[in-house]
Amino acid sequence: MQSTKILNLMWVFALLSLVAVGGGTAVLPEMRRMLVGHFHWLSDKQFREIYSIGQIAPGPNMLMVEVIGFRLAGAFGAVVVGLAFFIPDCLITFYVNRVWKRFEGSPWRTAIQRGMAPVAIGLMLSGTYTVAKISIVDLTTGLLALVVFAILYFRHVNPAILIIIGGTITLLVHGF
Amino acid sequence: MPMSEVARPRQDVVAARNQISLFSLFKTFLTIGAISFGGGVVAYIREYVVRGEQWMDDEEFLDALEVGQTLPGLIAVNLSVIIGDRIRGAAGALAAAVAILLPGTIVVMTAGVLYVGNRQNPAVNHFLGGVAAAAVGLLTAVALQLGHKQLVHIRDFLIVMATFVAISLLHRSLITVILVIGPIAVFLYHPTTHRSGRIKPAKTREPIPLAGHR
Known part of the structure; x- marks a missing residue:
């Protein structure tokens, strides 16, 4: 039972890592589809809360996948998910980058880099939409998202500060 | 592994890179991993690797970034692998990737354990x-x-x-x-x-806009 779950976690996150075109945000819709929809391992609320934990930590926000592993299968689950999510991409990048250099100036290389850029942006928007769907639940959270967007789009502020202020605001609005 | 004409670093740069110890590579990426709150890790890498340590110039950094963001995976991690590889080969790639993930892993897991225990609070x-x-x-x-x-x-x-x-x-x-x-x-x-045979280039090669600091 537990070992089946570990194996499932491993292939889900290894697969997610292979399709993470354009960074971590791009896989959020698929991650939710699998974890919340297909396997029913997490509720939307839990998915949202674990995603938020990733926002508070330094380094890549997607390190939160380790917390998903921990929540679902304990410490071993965290390790398995972490390795499954990071090792395939690191190996691909390592080897392809070395080969990639040979194709400098090749029209195919340029076409891949230029063509995949808008796909990546479309995927980022989809990831953003997924987080918005499960996070914007009332007027407070809606206004919060809007204000943070406006500040970051027009001013240069460390997002971490706004993230912490955001959490504090909903905490104060809803009480302890 | 032959390098192309365009991306070839100067000989003196390559020689200088061999002087960079694995430890200082690890230390620098560990620092980036520990202070890059609020996302935008790529901008922190650029700050430290290009401006701080001057291990590569901006041109080479942006080349690496273009590859790193086209391949699957987290852009900051891919970039660490590429930069680590250019500086110290396979060992450098491993050191940089582990170092950039380690501090965040410690923080996220600490927070995660606390969360799982208090998730009804x-x-x-x-x-x-x-x-x-x-x-x-x-x-x-x-x-x-x-x-x-x-x-x-x-x-x-x-x-x-x-x-x-x-x-x-x-x-x-x-x-x-x-x-x-x-x-x-x-x-x-x-x-x-295209009939013209030429692609209009992107407006700028500065791909990652947001960072915790300049």
Whole structure:
């Protein structure tokens, strides 16, 4: 039972890592589809809360996948998910980058880099939409998202500060 | 492994790089991993590797970034692998990737263990709810700033729209979307697709806009 779950976690996150075109945000819709929809391992609320934990930590926000592993299968689950999510991409990048250099100036290389850029942006928007769907639940959270967007789009502020202020605001609005 | 003419670092740079110890490579990426709060890790890497340590110039950094963001995976991690490899080969790639992930792993797991123990606590739920909402604002700003810099053609916008609609409205799987839209997008950018044979370059090579600091 537990070992089946570990194996499932491993292939889900290894697969997610292979399709993470354009960074971590791009896989959020698929991650939710699998974890919340297909396997029913997490509720939307839990998915949202674990995603938020990733926002508070330094380094890549997607390190939160380790917390998903921990929540679902304990410490071993965290390790398995972490390795499954990071090792395939690191190996691909390592080897392809070395080969990639040979194709400098090749029209195919340029076409891949230029063509995949808008796909990546479309995927980022989809990831953003997924987080918005499960996070914007009332007027407070809606206004919060809007204000943070406006500040970051027009001013240069460390997002971490706004993230912490955001959490504090909903905490104060809803009480302890 | 032969290097191409364009991306070849100068001989003195290569010689200087051999002097960089694995330990200092590890230490620098560990520092980046520990202080890069609020996302935008790529900007921190640039700050430390290009401006601080001067291990590579901006041109080479942006080359590495272009590759790192085209390949699957987290852009900051891919970039660490590429930079580590250019400086100290396979061992350097491993050191940089582990170092950039280690501090965040410690923090996220500490927070995660506390969360799992207190996940019914309303204060925890309310706080994390606001964090997620603020993150929506952040993600939107990043996506739009990136789009503003990289989307040039009407063709770009059509690809963005098609991708978004397929995933978010038609609920197609990510694999399907990448396998269908990816090749079409690449084909649309192959020079033989255009009569002129030339592709209008992106407006700027500065791809990652948001960072915790300048």
